[in-house]
Amino acid sequence: MTTTTAVGAPKDAPTAKKKKSRDRSERAAYLYLIPAYVVFGFFLLYPLLHGVWISLYDWDGLTPATWVGIGNYTSAISDPMLLKAFSHSAVLIVFYAVIPILLALLLTGVMTHATKLKRLSFFRVVIFLPQVVASVVVATTWTAIYAPDGVLNKALSLVGLEAVTRPWLGDFAWALPAVGLIGTWVEIGLCLVLFLAGVSQIEPELYEAARLDGASAIREFFAVTLPGLRPQIAVAMTLTVVAGLKSFDLIFVATRGGPGTSTTVPGFEVYHRAFDLNQVGSACAVGILLTVVILIVTTLIQRIDPGERA
Amino acid sequence: MISKREATLNYLILGVFAIIALFPLLGVLTSALTDPSESSASLTFPSSPHFENFLTAWNEGHFGTYMRSSVLVTVSVVVISSLLAVLAGYAFATMRFRGQSVLFYILLLGLMVPSEALIIPLYYDLRGVGLTDTYWALIFPQVAQSLAFCTFWMRSFFRGIPTSLIEAAKLDGATRWSVLWKILVPISRPALLTMAMLVFMWTWNEFLMPLVMITSENLRTAPLGLAFFQGQHTSQFSLLAAGATIVAAPVVIVYLFLQRHFIAGMLAGAVK
Numbered sequence: 112m113t114t115t116t117a118v119g120a121p122k123d124a125p126t127a128k129k130k131k132s133r134d135r136s137e138r139a140a141y142l143y144l145i146p147a148y149v150v151f152g153f154f155l156l157y158p159l160l161h162g163v164w165i166s167l168y169d170w171d172g173l174t175p176a177t178w179v180g181i182g183n184y185t186s187a188i189s190d191p192m193l194l195k196a197f198s199h200s201a202v203l204i205v206f207y208a209v210i211p212i213l214l215a216l217l218l219t220g221v222m223t224h225a226t227k228l229k230r231l232s233f234f235r236v237v238i239f240l241p242q243v244v245a246s247v248v249v250a251t252t253w254t255a256i257y258a259p260d261g262v263l264n265k266a267l268s269l270v271g272l273e274a275v276t277r278p279w280l281g282d283f284a285w286a287l288p289a290v291g292l293i294g295t296w297v298e299i300g301l302c303l304v305l306f307l308a309g310v311s312q313i314e315p316e317l318y319e320a321a322r323l324d325g326a327s328a329i330r331e332f333f334a335v336t337l338p339g340l341r342p343q344i345a346v347a348m349t350l351t352v353v354a355g356l357k358s359f360d361l362i363f364v365a366t367r368g369g370p371g372t373s374t375t376v377p378g379f380e381v382y383h384r385a386f387d388l389n390q391v392g393s394a395c396a397v398g399i400l401l402t403v404v405i406l407i408v409t410t411l412i413q414r415i416d417p418g419e420r421a
Numbered sequence: 422m423i424s425k426r427e428a429t430l431n432y433l434i435l436g437v438f439a440i441i442a443l444f445p446l447l448g449v450l451t452s453a454l455t456d457p458s459e460s461s462a463s464l465t466f467p468s469s470p471h472f473e474n475f476l477t478a479w480n481e482g483h484f485g486t487y488m489r490s491s492v493l494v495t496v497s498v499v500v501i502s503s504l505l506a507v508l509a510g511y512a513f514a515t516m517r518f519r520g521q522s523v524l525f526y527i528l529l530l531g532l533m534v535p536s537e538a539l540i541i542p543l544y545y546d547l548r549g550v551g552l553t554d555t556y557w558a559l560i561f562p563q564v565a566q567s568l569a570f571c572t573f574w575m576r577s578f579f580r581g582i583p584t585s586l587i588e589a590a591k592l593d594g595a596t597r598w599s600v601l602w603k604i605l606v607p608i609s610r611p612a613l614l615t616m617a618m619l620v621f622m623w624t625w626n627e628f629l630m631p632l633v634m635i636t637s638e639n640l641r642t643a644p645l646g647l648a649f650f651q652g653q654h655t656s657q658f659s660l661l662a663a664g665a666t667i668v669a670a671p672v673v674i675v676y677l678f679l680q681r682h683f684i685a686g687m688l689a690g691a692v693k
Binding site for chain 1: 428430431432434435436438439441442443445446448449452461463464501504505506508509511512513516517518519524527528530531533534535537538539540541542543544545546561562564565566568569572597622625626628629632633643644645647648651658661662665668669672673676677680681683684687688
């Protein structure tokens with residue numbers, strides 16, 4: 112707050128008047144903010160702080176809680192279950208973020224001058240479509256594809272690979288990559304659309320200069336396209352990595368963390384601990400830990416693109 | 422100029438990815454039209470279309486009830502968050518007040534915190550005041566989660582409007598309130614539309630919130646209803662597929678009509 116003390120002002124009257132109108136203007140601003148902040152405070156800030164508070168207790172949701180301080184956190188980070196959940200997240204990030212981004216970059220590089228194509232908007236609409244379909248619908252669809260008598264197994268048998276067929280989501284080794292591939296399917300369109308939009312913003316002169324210098328397609332990609340796409344890559348990474356870290360809906364509907372615990376993720380652990388195991392304090396601690404991980408990862412990703420303060 | 426060979430290669434790549442994106446979704450659509458007696462737990466293609474599956478899913482699968490809940494919750498969330506965000510965005514964009522940056526950063530928190538971190542305390546808080554298993558338990562938390570994005574969205578749009586326009590209106594004696602509703606909001610219609618669409622999509626597709634908050638079957642939203650239906654009707658895949666189609670349709674239809682705004686908005690709203 113900057114106090115308006117008019118130094119050496121000849122008269123006091125205008126200053127006082129100005130201050131009065133300023134106060135009135137401040138009051139008005141708060142009136143405009145109150146409705147939003149009341150809802151935000153009651154339904155987001157308060158639960159968040161309450162969650163931190165609960166995470167410091169051993170509580171089953173019914174009987175009185177006992178204070179354990181950071182006990183839930185120390186036991187969480189040494190809990191093999193939770194470490195497993197986070198390691199599954201790491202695998203999912205490969206499928207949700209790394210593969211889609213690399214693939215989309217490769218395709219964008221190959222598709223020279225793609226932005227001048229006719230009917231590009233048609234393809235963009237179709238490729239982006241998985242992003243807007245409800246995750247429960249996506250999970251239901253892919254559960255059918257991966258089913259024992261599903262499309263994937265039928266296709267494999269058709270090409271003589273019966274030996275490979277299996278109930279993909281019920282297989283200890285394959286369930287996690289199978290779920291991951293659903294993520295790849297969802298996120299690839301997002302990355303491709305982002306990068307194609309990004310390429311269209313790169314100045315054509317840069318490409319012409321590269322051509323004149325006799326740069327090969329590969330050199331052109333690394334010298335012009337890749338640096339030009341830095342902001343889009345940062346956005347794509349933020350979106351896909353966070354999607355990979357969260358991924359609750361897909362896991363819950365497709366596998367419920369199973370078979371065994373082979374596809375459990377932190378978001379699922381939160382739900383499972385609170386409502387199946389009645390370890391509410393521990394569930395809240397896992398939720399806070401997940402938040403911290405997301406904050407750290409997104410902050411690190413923002414570093415890629417110093418120009419953008421997202 | 423693009424050579425013909427280059428163009429063909431480009432179309433080939435785009436075509437392959439379009440097919441990959443479409444295949445599972447079209448598979449669900451064709452399965453939804455398959456005769457229930459022919460249907461299997463995989464994607465099927467009907468010998469003749471059976472549209473009555475949609476009717477069966479709507480009535481016997483209770484998707485009519487689920488859709489009503491979803492419409493009620495989604496419309497409420499879109500209307501309330503838009504209204505609150507217009508007011509708050511206006512204050513942030515055009516007024517100076519004490520604590521402005523602190524309040525702004527607090528709101529920023531709303532963009533960062535995943536719902537997984539909120540859902541458990543929220544459940545016990547709402548249960549404490551008897552709000553669980555009501556639509557309010559779905560509406561207010563989702564308004565709160567949309568507010569950060571919506572307020573930023575409106576603030577940045579209002580900031581882009583030339584101040585001379587506002588000054589001129591004030592000289593004509595317009596109050597702060599009427600400047601907002603008579604000048605700024607009408608100009609912001611495209612931005613408001615994009616924002617409303619995104620909130621519509623996020624709310625319609627939300628799964629965790631109804632999963633935790635709702636126990637009564639007649640209050641289930643469409644995605645929650647589908648998840649339960651999937652657990653019970655694995656043998657009647659054509660009905661499940663019809664249900665899945667019904668659940669996905671509203672957002673997909675709006676998307677097809679307003680795709681340009683949708684894609685632009687989702688990419689611009691990347692912070693969420």
